[in-house]
Amino acid sequence: MKKKQIGFLLLLGAALMLSGCGDDAEGRIEIDDSAPSQVTHVNAESTAGAVTLTWQIPTSSSFMYTKVVYTDADGKEQYQIFSKERASADGQMSATFKGFIQTDPVTFQLYACSVRGNNAGAVEVTGIPGAPNFSAVLESITVDAAYGGIRVNTPNTFDDAVVVAVEWQSAAGKSGSRKYTVSPKSTDGRFVRLDVDGGFLLEQASVTIHTEDEFGHASAPRQFTVTPKAVKKLDQSLMSIPGYNPSSNDGTIGYSSQESQGEGAINGRAACMLDGNTGTFWHSSWKVATTYPQWFIVDLGKDYQIAQVELTRRIGDSRGQKGQTIYTCASDKAGDASNPDSWGWDSYGSFSFDNTSDAPQASDLSGRLQAARYIKVYFGTEMKGSGNNTMVSEFNVYFVE
Numbered sequence: 001m002k003k004k005q006i007g008f009l010l011l012l013g014a015a016l017m018l019s020g021c022g023d024d025a026e027g028r029i030e031i032d033d034s035a036p037s038q039v040t041h042v043n044a045e046s047t048a049g050a051v052t053l054t055w056q057i058p059t060s061s062s063f064m065y066t067k068v069v070y071t072d073a074d075g076k077e078q079y080q081i082f083s084k085e086r087a088s089a090d091g092q093m094s095a096t097f098k099g100f101i102q103t104d105p106v107t108f109q110l111y112a113c114s115v116r117g118n119n120a121g122a123v124e125v126t127g128i129p130g131a132p133n134f135s136a137v138l139e140s141i142t143v144d145a146a147y148g149g150i151r152v153n154t155p156n157t158f159d160d161a162v163v164v165a166v167e168w169q170s171a172a173g174k175s176g177s178r179k180y181t182v183s184p185k186s187t188d189g190r191f192v193r194l195d196v197d198g199g200f201l202l203e204q205a206s207v208t209i210h211t212e213d214e215f216g217h218a219s220a221p222r223q224f225t226v227t228p229k230a231v232k233k234l235d236q237s238l239m240s241i242p243g244y245n246p247s248s249n250d251g252t253i254g255y256s257s258q259e260s261q262g263e264g265a266i267n268g269r270a271a272c273m274l275d276g277n278t279g280t281f282w283h284s285s286w287k288v289a290t291t292y293p294q295w296f297i298v299d300l301g302k303d304y305q306i307a308q309v310e311l312t313r314r315i316g317d318s319r320g321q322k323g324q325t326i327y328t329c330a331s332d333k334a335g336d337a338s339n340p341d342s343w344g345w346d347s348y349g350s351f352s353f354d355n356t357s358d359a360p361q362a363s364d365l366s367g368r369l370q371a372a373r374y375i376k377v378y379f380g381t382e383m384k385g386s387g388n389n390t391m392v393s394e395f396n397v398y399f400v401e
Contacts, residue, residue: 036114
Protein backbone atom coordinates (compact mmCIF):
# COMPACT_ATOMS: atom_id res chain seq x y z
CA MET A 1 0.00 0.00 0.00
CA LYS A 2 2.87 2.39 0.79
CA LYS A 3 4.29 2.15 -2.72
CA LYS A 4 0.89 2.95 -4.18
CA GLN A 5 0.74 6.11 -2.07
CA ILE A 6 4.18 7.46 -3.03
CA GLY A 7 3.07 8.98 -6.32
CA PHE A 8 0.05 10.54 -4.69
CA LEU A 9 2.09 12.05 -1.84
CA LEU A 10 4.60 13.56 -4.25
CA LEU A 11 1.76 15.02 -6.30
CA LEU A 12 0.07 16.35 -3.18
CA GLY A 13 3.29 17.98 -1.97
CA ALA A 14 3.90 19.64 -5.32
CA ALA A 15 0.34 20.93 -5.46
CA LEU A 16 0.49 22.39 -1.97
CA MET A 17 3.81 24.08 -2.75
CA LEU A 18 2.35 25.63 -5.89
CA SER A 19 -0.63 26.91 -3.93
CA GLY A 20 1.77 28.87 -1.71
CA CYS A 21 4.15 30.12 -4.42
CA GLY A 22 4.18 33.46 -6.19
CA ASP A 23 4.42 36.98 -4.74
CA ASP A 24 1.71 39.50 -4.02
CA ALA A 25 2.49 41.48 -7.14
CA GLU A 26 1.93 38.62 -9.50
CA GLY A 27 -0.85 36.99 -7.48
CA ARG A 28 -1.02 33.50 -6.10
CA ILE A 29 -1.46 30.32 -8.14
CA GLU A 30 -4.78 28.90 -7.05
CA ILE A 31 -5.46 25.15 -6.84
CA ASP A 32 -8.95 23.88 -7.60
CA ASP A 33 -9.85 21.93 -4.45
CA SER A 34 -13.52 21.48 -5.19
CA ALA A 35 -15.08 18.02 -4.97
CA PRO A 36 -14.60 16.22 -8.31
CA SER A 37 -17.32 14.22 -10.01
CA GLN A 38 -17.63 10.62 -8.88
CA VAL A 39 -15.95 7.68 -10.58
CA THR A 40 -18.10 5.80 -13.10
CA HIS A 41 -18.34 2.42 -14.85
CA VAL A 42 -17.27 0.54 -11.73
CA ASN A 43 -17.02 -3.24 -12.12
CA ALA A 44 -15.90 -6.04 -9.80
CA GLU A 45 -14.42 -9.32 -11.04
CA SER A 46 -13.88 -12.41 -8.92
CA THR A 47 -10.37 -13.91 -8.81
CA ALA A 48 -8.79 -16.49 -6.51
CA GLY A 49 -8.77 -15.04 -2.99
CA ALA A 50 -9.19 -11.56 -4.44
CA VAL A 51 -11.42 -9.04 -6.21
CA THR A 52 -10.29 -6.96 -9.19
CA LEU A 53 -11.98 -3.58 -9.59
CA THR A 54 -12.05 -1.46 -12.73
CA TRP A 55 -13.41 2.08 -12.97
CA GLN A 56 -13.40 5.27 -15.01
CA ILE A 57 -11.87 8.32 -13.35
CA PRO A 58 -13.65 11.68 -13.66
CA THR A 59 -12.51 14.42 -16.02
CA SER A 60 -12.91 17.12 -13.35
CA SER A 61 -9.87 19.39 -13.19
CA SER A 62 -9.77 19.05 -9.39
CA PHE A 63 -9.53 15.23 -9.44
CA MET A 64 -6.26 13.92 -8.00
CA TYR A 65 -6.78 10.37 -6.71
CA THR A 66 -9.22 7.55 -5.99
CA LYS A 67 -9.54 6.28 -2.43
CA VAL A 68 -10.90 2.71 -2.11
CA VAL A 69 -12.22 1.63 1.29
CA TYR A 70 -13.13 -1.98 2.19
CA THR A 71 -13.08 -4.51 5.04
CA ASP A 72 -10.37 -7.17 4.86
CA ALA A 73 -10.51 -10.87 5.77
CA ASP A 74 -9.69 -10.07 9.41
CA GLY A 75 -12.62 -7.66 9.74
CA LYS A 76 -10.43 -4.55 9.69
CA GLU A 77 -11.21 -1.51 7.58
CA GLN A 78 -8.54 -0.86 4.98
CA TYR A 79 -8.02 1.74 2.29
CA GLN A 80 -5.78 2.16 -0.70
CA ILE A 81 -5.07 5.31 -2.71
CA PHE A 82 -4.57 5.37 -6.48
CA SER A 83 -3.15 8.51 -8.09
CA LYS A 84 -4.72 9.65 -11.36
CA GLU A 85 -1.33 9.06 -13.03
CA ARG A 86 -2.04 5.31 -12.80
CA ALA A 87 -4.97 5.55 -15.18
CA SER A 88 -4.71 4.59 -18.83
CA ALA A 89 -4.83 7.20 -21.58
CA ASP A 90 -8.62 6.88 -21.77
CA GLY A 91 -9.07 7.22 -18.00
CA GLN A 92 -9.51 3.54 -17.09
CA MET A 93 -8.07 2.29 -13.83
CA SER A 94 -7.88 -1.18 -12.25
CA ALA A 95 -6.60 -2.71 -9.02
CA THR A 96 -6.66 -6.14 -7.39
CA PHE A 97 -7.42 -6.50 -3.68
CA LYS A 98 -5.96 -9.71 -2.27
CA GLY A 99 -6.02 -11.70 0.95
CA PHE A 100 -9.64 -12.85 1.17
CA ILE A 101 -10.24 -16.36 2.50
CA GLN A 102 -14.03 -16.56 2.29
CA THR A 103 -16.33 -16.16 -0.70
CA ASP A 104 -18.66 -13.78 1.13
CA PRO A 105 -19.54 -10.51 -0.66
CA VAL A 106 -17.24 -7.56 0.03
CA THR A 107 -18.37 -3.94 -0.33
CA PHE A 108 -15.90 -1.48 -1.83
CA GLN A 109 -16.37 2.30 -1.57
CA LEU A 110 -14.64 4.39 -4.22
CA TYR A 111 -14.11 8.11 -3.56
CA ALA A 112 -12.89 10.50 -6.27
CA CYS A 113 -10.89 13.09 -4.32
CA SER A 114 -9.32 16.49 -4.77
CA VAL A 115 -5.83 17.30 -3.52
CA ARG A 116 -7.13 17.79 0.03
CA GLY A 117 -9.55 14.88 -0.06
CA ASN A 118 -12.77 16.71 -0.92
CA ASN A 119 -15.19 14.38 -2.66
CA ALA A 120 -18.81 14.00 -3.74
CA GLY A 121 -19.36 10.78 -1.78
CA ALA A 122 -18.64 7.14 -2.45
CA VAL A 123 -19.65 4.92 -5.31
CA GLU A 124 -20.23 1.44 -3.89
CA VAL A 125 -19.72 -1.88 -5.62
CA THR A 126 -19.92 -5.42 -4.26
CA GLY A 127 -17.36 -8.04 -5.24
CA ILE A 128 -17.27 -11.74 -4.39
CA PRO A 129 -13.76 -13.15 -3.92
CA GLY A 130 -13.05 -16.52 -5.46
CA ALA A 131 -11.88 -19.44 -3.34
CA PRO A 132 -8.22 -18.85 -2.40
CA ASN A 133 -5.58 -20.83 -4.25
CA PHE A 134 -3.85 -22.07 -1.12
CA SER A 135 -6.94 -24.09 -0.19
CA ALA A 136 -6.97 -25.71 -3.63
CA VAL A 137 -3.27 -26.56 -3.28
CA LEU A 138 -3.95 -28.32 0.02
CA GLU A 139 -6.46 -30.64 -1.63
CA SER A 140 -3.83 -31.75 -4.16
CA ILE A 141 -1.19 -32.66 -1.56
CA THR A 142 -0.17 -36.29 -1.14
CA VAL A 143 2.15 -37.73 1.52
CA ASP A 144 4.46 -40.74 1.18
CA ALA A 145 6.64 -42.49 3.75
CA ALA A 146 10.36 -41.76 3.30
CA TYR A 147 13.56 -42.70 5.10
CA GLY A 148 13.46 -40.90 8.43
CA GLY A 149 10.50 -38.76 7.46
CA ILE A 150 7.89 -38.10 4.81
CA ARG A 151 7.74 -36.79 1.28
CA VAL A 152 5.10 -34.10 0.82
CA ASN A 153 4.10 -33.80 -2.83
CA THR A 154 2.62 -30.37 -3.52
CA PRO A 155 1.54 -29.43 -7.05
CA ASN A 156 1.10 -25.65 -7.20
CA THR A 157 -0.32 -24.72 -10.59
CA PHE A 158 -1.11 -21.15 -9.55
CA ASP A 159 0.71 -17.81 -9.91
CA ASP A 160 1.15 -17.27 -6.16
CA ALA A 161 3.56 -18.93 -3.74
CA VAL A 162 1.98 -21.09 -1.05
CA VAL A 163 3.24 -21.79 2.47
CA VAL A 164 2.94 -25.42 3.61
CA ALA A 165 2.80 -26.03 7.37
CA VAL A 166 3.46 -29.60 8.57
CA GLU A 167 2.94 -30.85 12.13
CA TRP A 168 3.52 -34.38 13.41
CA GLN A 169 2.93 -36.37 16.58
CA SER A 170 3.52 -39.98 17.59
CA ALA A 171 1.35 -42.11 19.86
CA ALA A 172 3.95 -41.52 22.58
CA GLY A 173 3.39 -37.76 22.31
CA LYS A 174 6.61 -36.89 20.48
CA SER A 175 5.93 -33.97 18.16
CA GLY A 176 7.42 -31.38 15.86
CA SER A 177 6.58 -28.96 13.06
CA ARG A 178 7.97 -27.25 10.00
CA LYS A 179 6.94 -24.62 7.46
CA TYR A 180 8.24 -24.05 3.96
CA THR A 181 7.25 -22.18 0.80
CA VAL A 182 6.27 -23.75 -2.51
CA SER A 183 7.04 -21.57 -5.53
CA PRO A 184 4.37 -20.61 -8.09
CA LYS A 185 3.88 -22.90 -11.08
CA SER A 186 5.88 -25.73 -9.57
CA THR A 187 5.55 -29.36 -8.54
CA ASP A 188 7.26 -29.52 -5.17
CA GLY A 189 8.21 -32.92 -3.76
CA ARG A 190 9.64 -31.93 -0.38
CA PHE A 191 11.35 -34.29 2.05
CA VAL A 192 10.41 -33.44 5.64
CA ARG A 193 12.33 -35.12 8.43
CA LEU A 194 10.08 -35.83 11.41
CA ASP A 195 12.46 -34.36 13.98
CA VAL A 196 11.69 -34.81 17.69
CA ASP A 197 13.86 -33.89 20.68
CA GLY A 198 17.16 -34.04 18.82
CA GLY A 199 16.23 -37.27 17.05
CA PHE A 200 13.57 -38.26 14.54
CA LEU A 201 10.50 -40.49 14.43
CA LEU A 202 10.68 -43.99 13.06
CA GLU A 203 7.27 -44.97 14.37
CA GLN A 204 3.76 -44.34 13.14
CA ALA A 205 2.91 -40.66 13.25
CA SER A 206 -0.17 -38.51 12.78
CA VAL A 207 0.70 -35.77 10.29
CA THR A 208 -1.40 -32.61 10.00
CA ILE A 209 -0.90 -30.27 7.05
CA HIS A 210 -2.42 -26.90 6.25
CA THR A 211 -1.53 -24.22 3.72
CA GLU A 212 -1.25 -20.45 4.06
CA ASP A 213 -1.21 -17.41 1.81
CA GLU A 214 1.22 -14.50 1.90
CA PHE A 215 -0.95 -12.76 4.50
CA GLY A 216 -0.79 -15.67 6.97
CA HIS A 217 -4.35 -16.84 6.40
CA ALA A 218 -4.62 -20.60 6.87
CA SER A 219 -6.71 -23.32 5.28
CA ALA A 220 -8.51 -26.02 7.21
CA PRO A 221 -6.08 -28.87 8.02
CA ARG A 222 -5.80 -32.31 6.47
CA GLN A 223 -4.55 -35.34 8.37
CA PHE A 224 -2.40 -38.27 7.26
CA THR A 225 -1.03 -41.32 9.06
CA VAL A 226 2.49 -42.30 8.04
CA THR A 227 5.24 -44.60 9.32
CA PRO A 228 8.71 -43.38 8.21
CA LYS A 229 11.20 -45.91 6.85
CA ALA A 230 14.16 -46.83 9.04
CA VAL A 231 17.30 -44.73 8.60
CA LYS A 232 20.36 -43.85 10.68
CA LYS A 233 22.31 -40.65 11.16
CA LEU A 234 26.03 -41.03 10.51
CA ASP A 235 28.30 -39.94 13.36
CA GLN A 236 30.18 -36.81 12.26
CA SER A 237 33.34 -38.07 13.97
CA LEU A 238 33.59 -40.67 11.18
CA MET A 239 33.72 -37.96 8.52
CA SER A 240 36.63 -35.88 7.28
CA ILE A 241 37.45 -33.33 4.59
CA PRO A 242 40.23 -34.28 2.15
CA GLY A 243 43.24 -31.96 2.16
CA TYR A 244 41.98 -29.92 5.11
CA ASN A 245 44.38 -27.15 6.18
CA PRO A 246 43.10 -24.96 9.05
CA SER A 247 45.78 -22.30 8.50
CA SER A 248 45.05 -21.19 4.93
CA ASN A 249 42.22 -19.65 2.93
CA ASP A 250 43.39 -21.44 -0.19
CA GLY A 251 41.39 -24.23 -1.72
CA THR A 252 42.58 -27.84 -1.54
CA ILE A 253 41.43 -31.10 -3.12
CA GLY A 254 38.58 -31.04 -0.57
CA TYR A 255 37.12 -27.53 -0.91
CA SER A 256 37.22 -24.44 -3.09
CA SER A 257 38.18 -22.04 -0.27
CA GLN A 258 37.62 -21.27 3.40
CA GLU A 259 37.94 -18.21 5.64
CA SER A 260 40.76 -18.93 8.11
CA GLN A 261 41.59 -15.30 8.89
CA GLY A 262 38.55 -13.10 9.29
CA GLU A 263 36.09 -15.22 11.31
CA GLY A 264 38.10 -15.84 14.49
CA ALA A 265 40.16 -18.75 15.79
CA ILE A 266 37.63 -21.43 14.83
CA ASN A 267 34.94 -20.13 12.50
CA GLY A 268 35.17 -19.96 8.73
CA ARG A 269 37.00 -23.25 8.36
CA ALA A 270 35.63 -26.25 6.50
CA ALA A 271 35.92 -28.56 9.53
CA CYS A 272 33.30 -26.47 11.37
CA MET A 273 30.62 -28.24 9.32
CA LEU A 274 31.49 -31.52 11.10
CA ASP A 275 31.62 -30.41 14.75
CA GLY A 276 27.96 -30.81 15.75
CA ASN A 277 27.73 -27.13 16.66
CA THR A 278 25.44 -24.79 14.70
CA GLY A 279 27.23 -21.85 16.31
CA THR A 280 30.29 -22.48 14.13
CA PHE A 281 30.36 -22.41 10.34
CA TRP A 282 32.32 -22.84 7.13
CA HIS A 283 32.58 -19.64 5.11
CA SER A 284 34.12 -19.35 1.66
CA SER A 285 37.10 -17.00 1.61
CA TRP A 286 36.40 -13.27 1.77
CA LYS A 287 39.63 -11.81 3.20
CA VAL A 288 41.06 -13.07 -0.05
CA ALA A 289 38.08 -12.26 -2.26
CA THR A 290 36.29 -15.19 -3.89
CA THR A 291 32.87 -15.72 -5.38
CA TYR A 292 30.78 -18.51 -6.84
CA PRO A 293 31.13 -21.32 -7.74
CA GLN A 294 32.20 -22.89 -4.42
CA TRP A 295 32.25 -26.52 -3.28
CA PHE A 296 33.45 -29.02 -0.70
CA ILE A 297 33.96 -32.81 -0.43
CA VAL A 298 33.29 -34.97 2.63
CA ASP A 299 34.86 -38.41 3.11
CA LEU A 300 32.54 -40.74 5.08
CA GLY A 301 35.34 -43.22 5.75
CA LYS A 302 33.64 -46.11 3.92
CA ASP A 303 30.69 -46.77 1.61
CA TYR A 304 27.14 -46.21 2.90
CA GLN A 305 23.72 -46.41 1.27
CA ILE A 306 23.01 -42.68 1.45
CA ALA A 307 19.41 -41.58 1.94
CA GLN A 308 19.84 -37.85 2.59
CA VAL A 309 22.46 -35.14 2.78
CA GLU A 310 21.53 -32.41 5.24
CA LEU A 311 22.83 -28.84 5.36
CA THR A 312 22.21 -26.06 7.88
CA ARG A 313 22.86 -22.45 7.00
CA ARG A 314 25.03 -20.09 9.03
CA ILE A 315 22.54 -19.32 11.78
CA GLY A 316 20.80 -15.99 11.38
CA ASP A 317 22.46 -15.09 8.07
CA SER A 318 20.34 -15.03 4.89
CA ARG A 319 23.06 -13.88 2.46
CA GLY A 320 24.25 -17.36 1.55
CA GLN A 321 23.49 -19.87 -1.18
CA LYS A 322 19.99 -20.64 -2.50
CA GLY A 323 20.68 -24.21 -3.53
CA GLN A 324 23.28 -26.87 -4.22
CA THR A 325 24.11 -29.78 -6.52
CA ILE A 326 24.93 -33.12 -4.89
CA TYR A 327 27.41 -35.67 -6.23
CA THR A 328 28.48 -38.99 -4.69
CA CYS A 329 31.36 -41.34 -5.41
CA ALA A 330 31.85 -44.95 -4.29
CA SER A 331 35.21 -46.18 -3.01
CA ASP A 332 35.86 -48.24 -6.12
CA LYS A 333 35.34 -45.19 -8.36
CA ALA A 334 37.82 -42.99 -6.46
CA GLY A 335 41.11 -43.67 -8.19
CA ASP A 336 43.84 -41.07 -7.82
CA ALA A 337 43.46 -39.82 -4.22
CA SER A 338 45.17 -36.55 -5.13
CA ASN A 339 42.78 -35.74 -7.98
CA PRO A 340 39.06 -36.00 -7.09
CA ASP A 341 38.21 -34.42 -10.45
CA SER A 342 39.19 -37.71 -12.05
CA TRP A 343 36.82 -39.79 -9.91
CA GLY A 344 33.57 -41.34 -11.09
CA TRP A 345 31.05 -38.95 -9.59
CA ASP A 346 27.30 -39.62 -9.78
CA SER A 347 25.10 -36.52 -9.93
CA TYR A 348 21.81 -36.33 -8.05
CA GLY A 349 20.94 -32.97 -9.56
CA SER A 350 20.22 -29.65 -7.91
CA PHE A 351 18.24 -28.96 -4.75
CA SER A 352 16.79 -25.69 -3.50
CA PHE A 353 17.94 -24.24 -0.19
CA ASP A 354 15.99 -21.71 1.88
CA ASN A 355 18.65 -19.30 3.07
CA THR A 356 16.15 -17.58 5.38
CA SER A 357 15.63 -20.66 7.57
CA ASP A 358 17.80 -21.88 10.46
CA ALA A 359 16.29 -25.37 10.26
CA PRO A 360 18.41 -28.22 8.82
CA GLN A 361 17.46 -28.90 5.18
CA ALA A 362 17.77 -32.34 3.62
CA SER A 363 18.52 -33.16 -0.01
CA ASP A 364 16.75 -36.49 -0.46
CA LEU A 365 18.77 -39.04 -2.45
CA SER A 366 16.65 -42.05 -1.50
CA GLY A 367 14.98 -42.25 -4.90
CA ARG A 368 18.26 -43.75 -6.13
CA LEU A 369 19.87 -45.52 -3.18
CA GLN A 370 23.43 -46.51 -3.90
CA ALA A 371 26.68 -47.00 -2.01
CA ALA A 372 29.04 -44.04 -1.74
CA ARG A 373 31.96 -42.95 0.41
CA TYR A 374 32.48 -39.41 -0.86
CA ILE A 375 29.95 -36.59 -1.15
CA LYS A 376 30.59 -33.42 -3.11
CA VAL A 377 28.37 -30.40 -2.54
CA TYR A 378 28.64 -27.84 -5.34
CA PHE A 379 27.29 -24.28 -5.27
CA GLY A 380 27.10 -23.00 -8.85
CA THR A 381 26.77 -19.35 -9.85
CA GLU A 382 23.02 -19.87 -10.32
CA MET A 383 22.82 -20.70 -6.59
CA LYS A 384 24.24 -17.34 -5.51
CA GLY A 385 22.39 -15.53 -2.74
CA SER A 386 22.51 -11.81 -2.02
CA GLY A 387 26.14 -12.07 -0.90
CA ASN A 388 29.25 -13.32 -2.68
CA ASN A 389 29.96 -16.18 -0.27
CA THR A 390 28.68 -19.60 0.72
CA MET A 391 28.10 -20.44 4.39
CA VAL A 392 27.23 -23.77 6.05
CA SER A 393 27.13 -24.42 9.79
CA GLU A 394 26.43 -28.18 9.77
CA PHE A 395 26.71 -31.11 7.36
CA ASN A 396 25.01 -34.43 8.13
CA VAL A 397 24.35 -37.70 6.35
CA TYR A 398 21.56 -40.24 6.83
CA PHE A 399 22.04 -43.78 5.58
CA VAL A 400 20.14 -47.05 5.19
CA GLU A 401 21.56 -50.28 6.55
